[in-house]
Amino acid sequence: MPTESVSLPKNVPVCPVRGSVIYPTMVQHIDASRSLSINAIEAALAGEKVILIVSQRDKDVDDPQGSDLYDIGTACNVLRVRKNPDGTVQMLVSAVARVKASGYTRGDYLRADITPLDAAPDKAVELQALSRELKEKFELIVSGGKLNAEAVQTINGKDDIGEMADHIAFNLDFKLEDKQALLEASNVTARIRKLLTLLDTEQEVQAVQAKIRAQVKEEIDKNQREYYLREQMKVIQKELQGGEDGEDGDEAEAFRAKIEALDLKPEIKKEVDREVNRLARMHPDAAEASVIRTYLTWITELPWNTRSEDRLDVAEAAQVLDDDHYGLDKVKDRVLEFLAVRRLRKERAERGELSAEDVNKGPILVFTGPPGVGKTSIAQSIAKALGRKYVRIALGGARDESDIRGHRRTYIGAMPGRLVQGLRTAGTKNPVILLDEVDKLGSSYQGDPSAALLEVLDPAQNQNFTDHYLGVAFDLSEVMFIATANYPEQIPPALMDRMEVIEFNSYIEQEKLEIAKRYLLPRQLTANGLKSNQITFTDASLEKLISHYTREAGVRNLEREVGTVARKVARRIATGEVKRVKVTDKELDRYLGQSRHSPETENKEDMVGVSTGMFYTPVGGDILFVETSISPGKGLVLTGQLGDVMKESARAALTYIKANAERFHIDKARVDDSEIHVHVPAGAIPKEGPSAGGAMVTSLISALSGIPARHDVAMTGEMTLTGRYLPIGGLKEKVLGARRAGIKHIILPKANEGDIRDIPAHLRASMTFHPCETVDEVLSVALVGGLKALETPRDGSAAVVPPTKRRTSRRGAGASA
Numbered sequence: 001m002p003t004e005s006v007s008l009p010k011n012v013p014v015c016p017v018r019g020s021v022i023y024p025t026m027v028q029h030i031d032a033s034r035s036l037s038i039n040a041i042e043a044a045l046a047g048e049k050v051i052l053i054v055s056q057r058d059k060d061v062d063d064p065q066g067s068d069l070y071d072i073g074t075a076c077n078v079l080r081v082r083k084n085p086d087g088t089v090q091m092l093v094s095a096v097a098r099v100k101a102s103g104y105t106r107g108d109y110l111r112a113d114i115t116p117l118d119a120a121p122d123k124a125v126e127l128q129a130l131s132r133e134l135k136e137k138f139e140l141i142v143s144g145g146k147l148n149a150e151a152v153q154t155i156n157g158k159d160d161i162g163e164m165a166d167h168i169a170f171n172l173d174f175k176l177e178d179k180q181a182l183l184e185a186s187n188v189t190a191r192i193r194k195l196l197t198l199l200d201t202e203q204e205v206q207a208v209q210a211k212i213r214a215q216v217k218e219e220i221d222k223n224q225r226e227y228y229l230r231e232q233m234k235v236i237q238k239e240l241q242g243g244e245d246g247e248d249g250d251e252a253e254a255f256r257a258k259i260e261a262l263d264l265k266p267e268i269k270k271e272v273d274r275e276v277n278r279l280a281r282m283h284p285d286a287a288e289a290s291v292i293r294t295y296l297t298w299i300t301e302l303p304w305n306t307r308s309e310d311r312l313d314v315a316e317a318a319q320v321l322d323d324d325h326y327g328l329d330k331v332k333d334r335v336l337e338f339l340a341v342r343r344l345r346k347e348r349a350e351r352g353e354l355s356a357e358d359v360n361k362g363p364i365l366v367f368t369g370p371p372g373v374g375k376t377s378i379a380q381s382i383a384k385a386l387g388r389k390y391v392r393i394a395l396g397g398a399r400d401e402s403d404i405r406g407h408r409r410t411y412i413g414a415m416p417g418r419l420v421q422g423l424r425t426a427g428t429k430n431p432v433i434l435l436d437e438v439d440k441l442g443s444s445y446q447g448d449p450s451a452a453l454l455e456v457l458d459p460a461q462n463q464n465f466t467d468h469y470l471g472v473a474f475d476l477s478e479v480m481f482i483a484t485a486n487y488p489e490q491i492p493p494a495l496m497d498r499m500e501v502i503e504f505n506s507y508i509e510q511e512k513l514e515i516a517k518r519y520l521l522p523r524q525l526t527a528n529g530l531k532s533n534q535i536t537f538t539d540a541s542l543e544k545l546i547s548h549y550t551r552e553a554g555v556r557n558l559e560r561e562v563g564t565v566a567r568k569v570a571r572r573i574a575t576g577e578v579k580r581v582k583v584t585d586k587e588l589d590r591y592l593g594q595s596r597h598s599p600e601t602e603n604k605e606d607m608v609g610v611s612t613g614m615f616y617t618p619v620g621g622d623i624l625f626v627e628t629s630i631s632p633g634k635g636l637v638l639t640g641q642l643g644d645v646m647k648e649s650a651r652a653a654l655t656y657i658k659a660n661a662e663r664f665h666i667d668k669a670r671v672d673d674s675e676i677h678v679h680v681p682a683g684a685i686p687k688e689g690p691s692a693g694g695a696m697v698t699s700l701i702s703a704l705s706g707i708p709a710r711h712d713v714a715m716t717g718e719m720t721l722t723g724r725y726l727p728i729g730g731l732k733e734k735v736l737g738a739r740r741a742g743i744k745h746i747i748l749p750k751a752n753e754g755d756i757r758d759i760p761a762h763l764r765a766s767m768t769f770h771p772c773e774t775v776d777e778v779l780s781v782a783l784v785g786g787l788k789a790l791e792t793p794r795d796g797s798a799a800v801v802p803p804t805k806r807r808t809s810r811r812g813a814g815a816s817a
Contacts, residue, residue, distance in 0.1 A: 008075050008097065013040035014052045014110035015091075018059035021179040022074050023166035026095045033088045036063065039109035041081060041091050049078045052101060052114055053093065055180055066104025066112070072184045075099045075114055098183060119187040130192040131161040137199040138168060141206070147171055162188040165195050174198055227283045251293075252280035258300040268472045272299055291409060298416060298470070302423060307430045307478060311387030312343040324381040325374055326518055327511045331367070331502055335382050338363070357463070357477065360430075364457045366438070366483040366491075369504025372554020375484040376436060382482065383432035391422035395449070396437035404452035406469035416469040419456065419476070430478035438495070439485035450492050457481055457498045506553030508736050510760065512546045513539065520559045528566040533580060535569045537562075540585040547740070548595035549588070565591045605711055606784050609703030612714040612743065613695030614734035615687065621730065621737030623714050624687070626680055626695045628703035633675030640680035643688030650678050652721055653697035656775065657704065659721070664790050666704045676700065691728035693719035694747060697775055698782040701790065708784045713770075714738040715747035715782060723775040727751035732758045739763055747772055747781055 015030065015037045022028050030053065032038050044051040054073030061068050076093035083089055099114040142152050151171045158164040169182045178198055185191035255276050264272065275292050282289045311317070317339050321332045348354045367375040376392070383390035395403075406417035415421075422433055441450045455461045462476040483499060485491055491499075507515065516537075525532060537545075545565075550557040568591045569581045583591070609628040614621060636654055638647050654676065661668040678699065680687055694715040702709040716734050718726040727749045735746055736759070748756075750771040756764065770781045780787040 008099070008114060008116060009048050009050055011103075011111055011113050012050050012052050012075065013043040013047070014054060014069070014073075014101070014104070014112050015040045015044075016056050016064050016069055016110070017053055018056050019176055021055050021170070021176065021183050022053050022076070022093075022095050023170055023183060024074060024095045024097055025160075025163050025166065026170065027079070028093060028095065030091045030093060031088060032091060034062070036109055038089050041078070041089055043109060043111075044078050045081060050096075051076055051078055051091075051093065052099065052112055053095070054101060055176060059176070064110075065106065066110065069101070069104070069110075070180055071100055071102070072117070072180070073099060073101055073114075074183070075116070120190075122187050122189045127161070127189055127192075130189060130196070133196060134161070134165060134168075134192050134199075137196060137203070140203055141172070141199060162191065165192050169195055169198075172198075172202065174202075223283065223286075226285075251284070252276055255279070255296045255300065259296075262300065262304045264304060271472050272296070295409060295469075298420075298424070302420065302474070303427055303429045304474075306428050308388050308428045310342065310346075310430075311385070312339055312346065314339050314343065317385035320385040321378075321381055324384070325378055326514045327507065328374060328378060328504070331378060331504065334365070334502055335385070339386070360478045361459050363500045364459075364481045364483065364498055365502055366485060366488070366496075366499040367502050367504055368485050368488040370506055370553035371486060372552055372556035373504040373506060374554070375504055376434065379432060379434040379482045379484070382480075386432065386480070388480065389426035389428050389431035390434070391426050391431050392434045392436055393418045393422055394436045396440035397442060398440075398449045399442040401449050401452045402468070404449050404456065406467040408468045409471070414469055416467050419465070420467045420470065420474065423474075423479075429475065430480070432480045432482060435481060435483040437485065438483045439487045439490040450495050453495055454498065457483075457495065506733060507555065508732075508760070509543065509546050509740065512555055512558060513542055515555050516542050516546070516558060516562065520555065520562050524559065524563045524566045528563065528570045530566060530570055530573070534573060535566060535581050535583065537565075537583045538585065541583045541588055544585040544588055544595075545592075548597055549592055551597050561592060606708035607702075607711065608706055608708050609699055610711075611695045611698035611702065611709040611782060612711070612738075613692045614714050614716040614738050614746075615689070615692075616730040616733035616737065621733035621735070623738050623741045623743060624680055624692075624695075626678065626692065626699040628699040629677045629679075630674050630703050631677065632673075634673065635675055637675060637677040638679075639677070640682075641686045642680060643686065645690050646680075646688055646692055649690055649693040649719070650696045650700075652719060653693060653700050655721055656697060656719065656723060657700055660723075664701065664705060665793050666701075671704060676703075689728075690718040690726075691716045693717060694725065694772075694775070694778045694782070698779065701779065702783060705790055706794070707789055709782055710745070710784055712743060713745040713747060713782050714741075714743040715778060717747065717749040717752075717772070717778070719775050719778075725749050725772045725774055725778060731755040735759055735767070736763070739767060744768060745770065745781070747778055749773070 015032065017030065022030075032041055040051060052073050053076050054069045056064050056068055057070060058068065074095045075097050076095045078091060079094055080092040081089060082091075098117045100117055101112040101114055103113040105111050138155070141147070147155075151167075155164055155167045155171070158167060165182075165188070169179055178194075182191050182194055185194060256273075259269065259272055259276065275296060279289060279292045279296065282292070314336055318332070318336055321335065325332070342359070345354055345359045349359045367378070369375060379392075380390050398404075402417060404417045404419060406420060407414035419433070423429065423431070426433075435453070438450070438453070441448075441453075456465060456476060459477065462479075464473040465476045466473050488496065488501060521537060522532075525535065545561055546558060549561050552558070565583060565588075569583070572578050572581065589595075609630075611626045613624045613626055615624050616622075636651065638650055642650070654671075657664070657666065658668060658671060661671065678696065680692075694717045697719055698709050698715065701707075716728050716731070718728060720726065731748060731752050732755065738746060744766065745768050747770045750773040753769075753771045756769055770777075772778045772781070776787055779790060783790060
């Protein structure tokens with residue numbers, strides 16, 4: 001049947017609706033809360049009082065555009081509008097016609113051009129048959145109690161079968177896509193066909209629901225009967241036992257007694273008592289009873305008011321830290337500062353000058369540094385020094401927010417988060433909790449655990465931390481949180497802002513030697529069943545083990561190698577081959593095979609075109625050589641796996657030389673007409689960083705001038721085109737690597753002069769440091785004869801002395817110069 005002819009404006013305001021479809025001939029209330037919809041309603045009132053009601057494709061979109069709406073909607077007359085006190089608007093509309101919307105425009109609200117839809121003609125006989133089928137199906141749906149009496153009465157009062165179909169579709173709980181498809185049907189016949197399909201599905205659903213209800217009722221009747229019989233049995237057992245209550249009757253009372261002993265806050269106790277009362281009224285074998293029983297067990301086992309007494313003797317704590325760890329002076333100082341501050345706060349609190357909350361406040365420490373340098377183990381020593389319990393929570397790879405906050409009790413197998421589990425394990429509310437590997441946290445559709453940690457690590461919020469499983473607040477303000485990370489840049493900024501960073505540097509060789517003698521050797525001897533008099537290591541053997549068999553920032557691999565030697569010695573002793581063994585540096589090859597690393601050593605003589613630079617990696621520092629060769633050709637050739645920044649240093653050095661060629665008595669034409677080849681061994685190892693600028697310019701000037709570079713000088717620093725010498729990082733590691741290679745003269749930027757204090761005093765005494773602010777100062781030290789030799793005119797062209805062959809080390813990690 002054709003659509004009734006109506007007079008509609010061409011362009012009308014649009015009111016998007018979510019999860020609903022309105023059909024023609026309906027009078028319907030519509031609530032609007034979004035400014036987009038309210039502005040459209042006001043525009044309709046100010047105009048011809050016609051508005052387009054159209055559904056959103058995605059109901060979660062808060063600010064829809066034209067592309068977010070269906071093309072077919074309903075044109076409506078605005079009958080009445082009422083503004084509510086909360087700013088929302090309620091509109092009463094009379095739906096007029098199905099229309100097609102196009103040409104959406106957007107200002108403070110949406111407008112669209114509308115075109116009424118003409119329905120295709122219906123066949124009278126087919127429509128009559130479908131009408132009967134629809135009415136029969138509707139009666140079956142009504143008998144299932146799906147609709148209320150008022151809706152049924154309204155639908156049955158419709159004489160027009162099209163209107164009846166629309167009202168049925170509106171009142172039943174169909175999907176939005178199905179309701180929209182009914183609105184878009186070409187005529188009444190097509191609309192009823194689609195509706196009949198949906199009613200068949202609804203009827204099947206009702207049949208399944210009825211079956212389920214019958215099964216549930218049968219199960220409930222069975223449970224009620226069992227409950228009645230069990231209650232009778234309890235009474236019988238009570239009489240037989242002389243009036244004593246059974247164990248089941250005591251369960252709720254036992255929980256009540258435990259809860260009273262916890263001294264909970266009133267709001268927490270109210271929630272827990274409610275669960276106890278539910279348990280008391282519930283059948284012991286009910287599934288819900290088991291859930292409540294587990295919940296109450298968790299509540300009663302948590303340390304709500306149990307705390308360990310802090311041991312605030314700073315001298316004793318310092319002794320504990322020194323006994324457990326060698327070196328790490330900055331870390332130990334920070335921990336002792338924490339203890340000293342806490343002691344003073346406690347003394348002031350005892351005099352009534354501070355509150356208990358002020359005493360408990362403290363920083364959240366995060367230990368950052370390479371693997372194996374003692375970040376995790378020193379946290380355990382801090383707990384020992386404080387006299388607190390220690391809990392380690394490994395967060396590496398955690399991708400679920402529930403790991404921190406726990407699961408809600410509505411889920412099967414729900415349990416608290418790791419923090420609450422750790423507190424129950426500790427048995428006190430003020431343990432030291434180590435959040436290990438916070439930089440390895442992941443995120444997924446289940447949430448971001450790093451975001452959940454924001455509340456945990458905020459001293460202003462964590463006194464009311466609420467685990468999803470517990471559902472009540474637990475005070476975490478007395479917990480001392482310590483986090484560890486290898487890569488602090490991977491920690492989210494919001495989380496990093498709540499923590500105080502303490503950096504762990506890599507150990508120097510002297511520190512590794514002491515750690516091996518004091519901790520690693522005794523531990524490995526015990527682990528391998530050896531006595532101290534059965535195996536001894538010389539200092540030379542340990543030094544070779546450190547420098548030639550391991551290359552790391554920490555000492556994990558060193559301990560493995562010591563363990564390997566100890567096992568092989570244990571085998572010799574167990575077979576009766578020997579009774580005791582002294583391991584020397586010459587015998588290491590017997591136990592561990594050929595050396596795996598060969599540290600670089602200084603050149604034996606001064607050479608033209610070869611300068612010595614310094615680099616460091618997370619596993620320590622070392623020296624590198626910059627070699628320059630001049631040959632016929634053109635251009636600058638750079639080899640040795642150089643990174644972009646290091647290549648730029650070489651280009652900058654060459655530009656600086658060209659700019660000062662006349663002062664250095666270097667033939668500029670020769671520079672332009674030669675191929676200048678700069679190579680940095682070892683060629684297979686990637687190298688990057690700006691701090692090789694000094695070594696680059698020294699090598700190039702040496703090759704172009706023929707003046708040898710000193711072999712006993714190593715340098716680090718970034719140069720500029722104007723000849724300034726800029727600061728760098730990692731000076732301590734670089735200097736230690738240079739000293740190991742035999743270098744005794746170090747050129748460094750003047751701005752890094754303060755970093756020399758970080759180098760051990762006995763090494764500083766055996767080395768000479770040359771702080772420089774300009775490249776000229778660098779050349780004065782790095783070249784044989786200094787800057788004076790370079791600025792003195794030389795007869796003839798500069799000699800080209802190719803660098804001699806030299807063995808290079810095999811380093812396993814990319815170097816940062």
